[in-house]
Structures are given as structure tokens and as C-alpha cells.
Amino acid sequence: MPQLDQQVANRLTRFYMIALTVIAVLSLSGLLFIKKTISTHYDDSRVVNVAGRQRMLSQRLTKLAMLRIEGLATADTVSFDSLLHSWSQSHIQLRNGMLRMEKAYSVRKSDQLDRMFTSIEPIFQSIYKSFGRINNPATTLDEKRAALQIILRDEFSFLQQMNDIVFQFDTESFDQVKRLERIEWLLTIATLLTLLIEGLFVFRPVVNHTRHVIRRLARSEKALQLANSHMEIANRELEATNLNLAASNQKLVDTQKELVRTTEEKYQLQLAEDTVRSAALLEGQEEERRRFARELHDGIGQMLTGLKLHAEKLKSTTFADEKQRQRFAELCDLIGDTIQTTRQVSYNLMPSTLSDFGLSPTLQLLAEQTTRASGISIVFIGPANAKRLSPAMEIGLYRIAQEALHNSLKYAEAQTIKITLQQNALKLLLTIEDDGRGFVIKASPTDKKPLPIINGLENMRTRTRLLSGDFTITSKPRKGTRVRVSINLSDNLH
Numbered sequence: 001m002p003q004l005d006q007q008v009a010n011r012l013t014r015f016y017m018i019a020l021t022v023i024a025v026l027s028l029s030g031l032l033f034i035k036k037t038i039s040t041h042y043d044d045s046r047v048v049n050v051a052g053r054q055r056m057l058s059q060r061l062t063k064l065a066m067l068r069i070e071g072l073a074t075a076d077t078v079s080f081d082s083l084l085h086s087w088s089q090s091h092i093q094l095r096n097g098m099l100r101m102e103k104a105y106s107v108r109k110s111d112q113l114d115r116m117f118t119s120i121e122p123i124f125q126s127i128y129k130s131f132g133r134i135n136n137p138a139t140t141l142d143e144k145r146a147a148l149q150i151i152l153r154d155e156f157s158f159l160q161q162m163n164d165i166v167f168q169f170d171t172e173s174f175d176q177v178k179r180l181e182r183i184e185w186l187l188t189i190a191t192l193l194t195l196l197i198e199g200l201f202v203f204r205p206v207v208n209h210t211r212h213v214i215r216r217l218a219r220s221e222k223a224l225q226l227a228n229s230h231m232e233i234a235n236r237e238l239e240a241t242n243l244n245l246a247a248s249n250q251k252l253v254d255t256q257k258e259l260v261r262t263t264e265e266k267y268q269l270q271l272a273e274d275t276v277r278s279a280a281l282l283e284g285q286e287e288e289r290r291r292f293a294r295e296l297h298d299g300i301g302q303m304l305t306g307l308k309l310h311a312e313k314l315k316s317t318t319f320a321d322e323k324q325r326q327r328f329a330e331l332c333d334l335i336g337d338t339i340q341t342t343r344q345v346s347y348n349l350m351p352s353t354l355s356d357f358g359l360s361p362t363l364q365l366l367a368e369q370t371t372r373a374s375g376i377s378i379v380f381i382g383p384a385n386a387k388r389l390s391p392a393m394e395i396g397l398y399r400i401a402q403e404a405l406h407n408s409l410k411y412a413e414a415q416t417i418k419i420t421l422q423q424n425a426l427k428l429l430l431t432i433e434d435d436g437r438g439f440v441i442k443a444s445p446t447d448k449k450p451l452p453i454i455n456g457l458e459n460m461r462t463r464t465r466l467l468s469g470d471f472t473i474t475s476k477p478r479k480g481t482r483v484r485v486s487i488n489l490s491d492n493l494h
Contacts, residue, residue, distance in 0.1 A: 019198040026191045043105045044173035050090055050099060051166045055159050057087040058127065062151055065134045069144050084131050091124055113168055120161040123154045304339045311335055351398070359394045360386050360421055363401055367419055374409055382421030389428075389489075396463045397430055397485065403460050404432040404483045412436025412481060423489070430485040438475040460485075 061083055067074045090099075095117045099105040109117075130147035133139045139147070311332045319325040354362045360382045367380040389397075401419060408414050414436035422429040457473065460483065464471035469487035 019194075019203075022194050022198070023191060026187055026194065029187065044108065044169065044176070046101070046105050047094070047099060047107050048166060048169045048173065050101075051094060051162070051169055054087065054090055054094070055162050055166070057083065057090070058155065058158060058162070061087060061131055062155055065131060065144075065148055065151060068134065069141070069148055080135055084128075084135060088128055095121070108172070110168075110172055113165065113172070116161065116165050116168060120158065120165070123158045123161065126154050127151050127158060304335060307335055354394055354398055355391065358386065358388050359397055360384065362394075362398055363419055363421060366398075366402065366405070370405060370409070376409065376415065376417060378405070378417045378419070380419045380421075382419075383423055386421075386423045393467055393487070396467050397428075397487075400460045400463050400483075400485055401430060401432060403456070407456065408432070408434040408436060408481065412438070414480070426488065426490055428487045428489050430487075432483045433480065435480045438477050438479045438481050440477065441473060441475055 060078075061080070064074065064080050064083070068080070093099045094107055097107045097109055099107060127150070130150045133147040134144045134151075311328075319328065351362050351365070353365055361384075363382060364380045367378040370376075371378045388394075405417065405419070408417050412434050414434035417432070417434045420429075420431040420433075422431075461471045464485050464487075467485075467487055469485055472484045472486075473481065474484075475481035
């Protein structure tokens with residue numbers, strides 16, 4: 001039955017769309033044509049009005065000219081100049097085919113009207129020039145009388161031809177209306193024929209097809225009622241079965257929730273265990289560095305210092321030749337370099353300034369020492385008297401800055417490196433930026449997975465995680481690299 005419904009719907013839709021489209025096209029065509037013709041007819045009425053007014057204006061100008069020559073007073077207060085200009089402009093616009101009043105009106109002219117305007121043009125020019133001479137103050141009275149004679153001679157001919165032009169405009173406008181009426185009849189007949197054709201060849205077949213479909217549906221409904229009675233019995237049986245299934249499903253859902261809860265607890269325990277292991281491993285590394293730095297400083301460093309003192313005492317000894325003295329001087333310099341290197345290695349393993357003065361002075365000293373050693377400009381910006389942090393946090397942040405600085409020097413080929421430390425009562429922000437060659441950042445491990453203790457970026461991420469902070473790194477090829485560590489200090493400041 002769904003296929004039958006779709007078939008009937010498609011067929012009805014197709015036929016109705018065709019029928020309605022044809023009727024809509026015919027109706028819209030008639031409306032548009034009527035609207036266009038009415039608009040044109042409105043323009044024609046304005047044109048006829050202006051053309052008829054030309055006769056009145058010419059007579060009015062003639063009367064004013066006669067009164068002006070005879071020196072008689074008149075109640076007509078209109079300026080002769082403005083009246084002459086209006087009469088002239090209206091004639092020119094009618095002749096050229098475009099009236100410009102409150103809006104532009106198109107003057108539709110036939111060949112007959114063009115010939116009529118061509119015929120009246122010399123008479124208009126003669127009268128217009130005569131009016132101009134009468135209106136000219138420099139013209140003598142005799143010349144004005146002569147000009148008035150010309151006007152009176154040509155006025156009847158002008159009025160006669162202008163009257164013919166008006167009637168010709170009106171006749172052509174009426175003919176246009178008659179054409180509109182004929183076209184409207186044709187559109188009406190076409191619409192009626194379309195409705196007749198649609199009734200015979202569209203709607204009647206659709207009605208027959210629909211009647212056939214309804215009969216098939218009635219037979220199907222009887223069969224469906226019989227099937228429904230059988231299904232009611234089956235549904236009652238299914239309801240009992242569904243009740244048992246619902247109870248079983250509820251038990252299954254409860255079991256799944258318990259399994260998810262147990263798995264989540266196990267994951268959290270594993271995550272906490274891995275975090276504790278990572279923290280212990282880092283703490284062990286730092287403790288080993290601290291012990292090794294102390295042994296270097298107190299053991300080997302003291303022995304090297306004693307060796308240097310003994311060598312200094314031998315400087316006063318007289319040597320057999322100059323070569324022996326030079327070799328002894330080189331030995332003393334080598335001992336001094338070894339002592340300096342030992343001190344530097346001991347400082348790098350565990351800087352004493354970190355425990356004595358805090359993070360900000362230690363980062364300042366790190367920037368200065370690295371600048372002297374590498375020749376690259378390294379700038380530190382940070383507070384001089386910031387509050388002290390916990391030892392574990394100061395060591396972790398120092399190691400992150402040390403690792404980032406090492407990466408910039410070794411891989412980035414940077415010319416300038418900037419270390420910035422910002423700290424207030426609630427937040428600490430450590431940033432290391434360089435102008436090196438940068439790189440394409442690969443996808444980092446998920447934040448919820450504990451990070452292993454390895455060198456480089458993962459080491460910095462792990463230390464940041466153990467400090468309960470956020471670690472971000474941004475870099476693009478030839479755009480430099482920026483490492484940013486943000487830590488909430490609300491639970492960490494002394």
C-alpha cells in the first residue's frame with residue numbers, strides 16, 4: 001500500500017502542477033499586459049492633456065501680446081516670460097517624445113504624428129519668434145505691431161493643426177485600448193480552453209484513477225481488520241513477554257552501571273598510581289642531582305682547589321728552562337678551568353641560588369650565564385621580590401625553563417630568547433619565547449593519560465602536570481616557538 005499511495009500522490013501532484021502552472025501563466029500574462037497598457041494609457045492621457053493645453057497657452061499668449069501692445073490692463077498676473085517658456089518647452093518635449101513634469105512621461109508617436117509635428121514646426125517657430133520680439137523691450141512699437149500681425153495670421157493655422165494633433169493622440173490612445181480589449185478576450189478564451197482541456201484530459205482521468213484506488217483500499221481495509229484481530233491476540237502474548245524482558249533489561253542496566261563505576265574507579269586509581277610514580281621518579285632524579293652536585297662541590301671541587309693552591313706555591317720555583325715554566329703555567333690554567341667547569345656542572349645540577357634567593361633571581365642568573373656561554377641574546381623579565389614558592393615548585397619551574405632554553409639553543413637556531421615570569425597572589429605564568437626556525441607540532445598525548453618521564457617536551461609536560469598546571473606550546477616553521485606554563489597558586493604559596 002505505501003507504493004500505491006506514492007503512485008497516486010505523484011500522479012495527482014504532477015497533473016495539478018501542470019494545470020495550475022498553465023492557468024497561472026495565462027493569468028499573470030494578462031495582468032502584466034493590462035498593467036503595462038494602463039500605465040501607458042495614463043501617460044497618453046497626460047500627453048493629450050499637455051497637447052490640448054498648448055492651444056490654450058498660444059491663445060493666452062496672443063491675448064497678452066495684444067494687451068501689451070495696446071497698453072491695456074489685464075487681470076491675468078502670469079508672467080509673459082514664464083508663460084512663453086512653458087509653451088515652448090512643452091512643444092519641444094512633445095516633438096522629441098519625452099515630457100518632463102512631476103516625472104518623465106513617454107510620448108508614443110506614430111509616423112502620422114511625426115509628420116504632423118514636422119508640418120506644424122515652421123508655424124510654431126514663426127509664432128515663437130514673433131512672441132519673442134514682442135517681449136523684447138528693445139523692439140519698437142511698429143515692429144511689435146508687425147510681429148502681432150504675423151501671430152494673428154499664423155494662429156488659426158497653428159490652432160487647427162494642434163487640434164488635429166490632439167485628436168490624433170486621442171485616436172491612437174483609443175486604438176491602444178481596443179487592442180488591449182482584443183488581447184484580453186484572446187487570453188480569456190485561452191484560459192477557458194485550458195480549463196476545458198484540463199477537465200477532459202487531466203482531472204477526469206485522475207478522478208477515475210482515484211476511484212479505482214479507493215476500491216482497492218476498501219478491499220485492503222477488510223483484510224487489514226481481519227489481520228488486526230489476529231494481531232491483538234499476539235500483542236497480549238507479547239505484553240506478558242515484554243514485562244519479563246523489562247525486568248531482565250533493568251538488571252542488565254544496573255550491572256552495566258556497576259561495571260562502568262568499577263572500571264572508572266580502577267582507572268582513577270591507576271592514574272593516581274602513575275602520577276605518584278612519576279612524581280617519585282622526578283623527586284629521585286632531583287635528589288640524585290642534589291647529591292651529585294654536593295659531591296662535586298665538596299669532594300672534587302675541594303680537591304681541585306687544594307691542587308690549585310699547591311700549584312700556586314710552585315710558581316716561585318725556578319725552572320730549568322722556559323718551556324717547563326710555560327708548561328707549568330698551562331697546567332695552572334687547566335686546573336683553574338677545571339675548577340670553573342666543575343662549579344658550573346654542580347650549579348646546573350642543583351643551583352644554590354634557587355634555595356637561597358628563589359626562582360626569579362635564579363632565572364635571571366640562568367639567562368646571563370647562558371648569554372655569556374652561547375653569545376645569543378637571552379632576556380629575562382620577571383618580578384625582583386616575588387613571594388617564595390615551595391621547593392618542589394621552584395625546582396620544577398626552573399627545570400622547565402632550563403629544558404626550553406636548552407631546546408631553543410640546540411635546535412631552534414634562535415637569535416633572541418625571552419624568558420618571562422608573571423606572578424600574583426592567585427596565578428603564576430612562565431613563558432619562554434624564541435625567534436628560531438620553529439617546527440610543526442605533532443598531536444600531544446591526551447591530558448588524562450599520565451605522561452612518561454622522558455627528555456624534551458614530554459618532560460616539560462610531565463613536570464607541569466605534577467605541579468597541577470597547564471602546559472601549552474605554539475610553534476610554526478620560521479615563526480619561532482613559544483612555551484607557556486600556567487599554575488594556580490591558591491594552594492601552593494607559603
